[in-house]
Amino acid sequence: MRSALILVLTLPMLVGCAAAGAPVASAAPEPSPSPSSSSAAVPEIGTRDASIGSAQTAAPVAPVRLTIPELNIDMRVDAMGLDGDGAMALPDNASDAGWYKFGPGVANDAGATVMAAHVDSRHDGIGPFSRLKDASPGSTISVAGSDGSTVDYLVTEVRSVGKIDAPMAEVFDRSGDPRLTLVTCGGEFDSSTGHYIDNIILTAIPAGT
Amino acid sequence: MKSRLAAGGAAGAVLIAALAVPMSATAAEGDAQLSVLHGIPGVTVDVWVDGDLTLDDFAPGTLTDPLMLAPATYSVAITASDATSATDKVVLGPIDLPLATNGNYTAVAHLDAAGESAAAFFTNDVSTTAAGEGRLTVRHVAAAPAVDILAGDAPVIEGLENPDEKILNLPAGVVPASVVAAGTTEPALLGPADVNVAEGVNTIVYAYGSLDGDTLALAIQTIDGLHTPPAGIPAGQTGAAAAAETAQSTWIGLGAFGLLLAAAGALFATRRTAARR
Missing domain, CATH: 2.60.40 (Immunoglobulin-like)
Incomplete structure (x- = not known):
């Protein structure tokens, strides 16, 4: 009798959880949060040596090669900054990729490592990144660093975004989970401006995460 | 009855937890950040904030991580490292540090131009x-x-x-x-x-x-x-890739048209065959 009463009382709570978007399959009660063990003691405050040798962060490891076997892509990667208009500068040749040198590098702790390449160039025609839009989720991307390391990534998403709306702050985000972002142009070419109207944005996460 | 009470307690706990999260998030959002740098050579000190020992045995040339503090005015005193309170063996202060919402500050214990101990309070440009x-x-x-x-x-x-x-x-x-x-x-x-x-x-x-x-x-x-x-990623110069794409879909379109023709032809042939029978 008593257990029936408990059941009745418990059910509405489960329904409430399901309605709130919790997985319906998890019928087991959620573990109650463990009681906080922190006392009201003086917080531990980190201190560090502020001398010029130890206080400056190390430069990121530059990527030097990008390979995507699925798309038959194997490109040299150059460190790039900005062009005269404040946009990301790219190698002249569509066969080479550029890495945004002010953002995260290889094996970064957080944020997006950004590489981009021309989809087509006056110098060498149509480039390997013209195939970026055909990448399948789950396929492997390998990035080799200047220190000899290699990091593998898995494609999670490829999308096409109108350049007007292209979320540059998101593409060049330096916080959040480490990820690789590859960018090129796509969609229609506006011959009056000499620019494509879309950006193709591929996102990948480190393999094994 | 007992069960009901227990359920009520659980519901109450959920409610409190739900309330506590947004409240703490709001409180942290406007927090000011205060870092402290020790720039007086040769003396190890203690730092007291509002009378509480906050930094023990703070050595010259060291910098703290930013302290996240609710915006308010804080009283900071610097004493010898063996002091027993904020008012014992005072090296500097107490000085008032007014911290504004989302402000970023560094307080520096240092020497003035004449070599006397002094405190400087800088607002960092973020x-x-x-x-x-x-x-x-x-x-x-x-x-x-x-x-x-x-x-x-x-x-x-x-x-x-x-x-x-x-x-x-x-x-x-x-x-x-x-x-x-x-x-x-x-x-x-x-x-x-x-x-x-x-x-x-x-x-x-x-x-x-x-x-x-x-x-x-x-x-x-x-x-x-x-x-x-x-400002952007202009990653195309000639339009050749788009042109190639268009050409490819044209061929695909032609191919599909051809298949349609073939299918229509086959259907026609089948009908004729059927009609003959």
């Missing part, structure tokens, strides 16, 4: 930097006369006096910096030292210590996350 640029802040907190800062051989900051600061926004890169007496180019009182003015980072350089005491030194604090992304 406004965004232009894409490709970093910020260099130079603060004179040393027992020394006015100085110039050289980048290589050229002065970039002139006549900086204790306890003033100067802020420069520069293309990101390494600056070979030297500190010289104002109006001179040598000898270097400090440096040359490579200061990495990283992109999107406010790199704050402190000259502290004493010229006469031969304890002049540089300390560095960095505040990152101030970057602005590039």
